[in-house]
Amino acid sequence: MGHHHNFSWSYRKFKGDRPMRIGIGGPVGSGKTALVRALSEVLRDKYKIGVITNDIYTKEDEQILKKSGVLPSHHIIGVETGGCPHTAIREDVSMNFEAVEELTEAIPDLHLIFIESGGDNLAAAFSPELADVFLYIIDVAQGDDIPRKGGPGIKQSDVLIVNKVDLAPHVRVNLNTMKEDCRKQRENKLTVFTNVLSGEGVTEIAEWLAKEYQGRREEAKR
Ligand SMILES: Nc1nc2c(ncn2[C@@H]2O[C@H](COP(=O)(O)OP(=O)(O)OP(=O)(O)O)[C@@H](O)[C@H]2O)c(=O)[nH]1
Ligand SMILES: [Mg+2]
Numbered sequence: 001m002g003h004h005h006n007f008s009w010s011y012r013k014f015k016g017d018r019p020m021r022i023g024i025g026g027p028v029g030s031g032k033t034a035l036v037r038a039l040s041e042v043l044r045d046k047y048k049i050g051v052i053t054n055d056i057y058t059k060e061d062e063q064i065l066k067k068s069g070v071l072p073s074h075h076i077i078g079v080e081t082g083g084c085p086h087t088a089i090r091e092d093v094s095m096n097f098e099a100v101e102e103l104t105e106a107i108p109d110l111h112l113i114f115i116e117s118g119g120d121n122l123a124a125a126f127s128p129e130l131a132d133v134f135l136y137i138i139d140v141a142q143g144d145d146i147p148r149k150g151g152p153g154i155k156q157s158d159v160l161i162v163n164k165v166d167l168a169p170h171v172r173v174n175l176n177t178m179k180e181d182c183r184k185q186r187e188n189k190l191t192v193f194t195n196v197l198s199g200e201g202v203t204e205i206a207e208w209l210a211k212e213y214q215g216r217r218e219e220a221k222r
Contacts, residue, residue, distance in 0.1 A: 081118050137160075141171050
């Protein structure tokens, strides 16, 4: 999929009549792919799930997810974004929309599409046209001052995920400080502390997503 083409997409707010698109952003290595895998495991019995991975130079994440066997191979599409990973999820989302289209055509009755961004910095965020909901994942090993630094992911994401809590003692991070800082940045919005490898916290995120999906579908019927 090249950068320049005339792909037209008319934006429609999610009303339960198409797959709900879930953007997953966060710095390099914070656990985005591991989260997609863990959430898919929890949600796949009830929902039909597709995944789009944005990688900067490779299709590594697509390969990892396919090898894991968590979803059928044709449910996973890799997008290679080139040097500017944030452009592909914010300014020029055409490559991602093509992948959305491809998944929607290939899989009848698709419910959810996870869109993993290429690992980026704290300033990255999804275009609201691309993502109906926005999950942002950081990890404790990046330091407990990260929540205080702010940015759209930390402040405005629908769910902020603070991953790798198992590493906190090894990197001398105080989780209570991080919890308090997140609370200050986000007012009433959800923050979940996780170890996505062991599954800690994953159910809470899955339940939030399921509720959001059902809620919007019911709203549309009214
Ligand atoms: N200890 C620990 N390691 C984790 C956890 N979650 C992910 N990891 C590990 O962290 C590394 C990076 O995880 P990924 O899921 O690849 O992170 P990512 O955000 O997708 O990385 P990029 O796509 O390269 O930006 C992997 O080696 C994971 O196994 C966790 O909760 N605890
Ligand atoms: Mg990844």
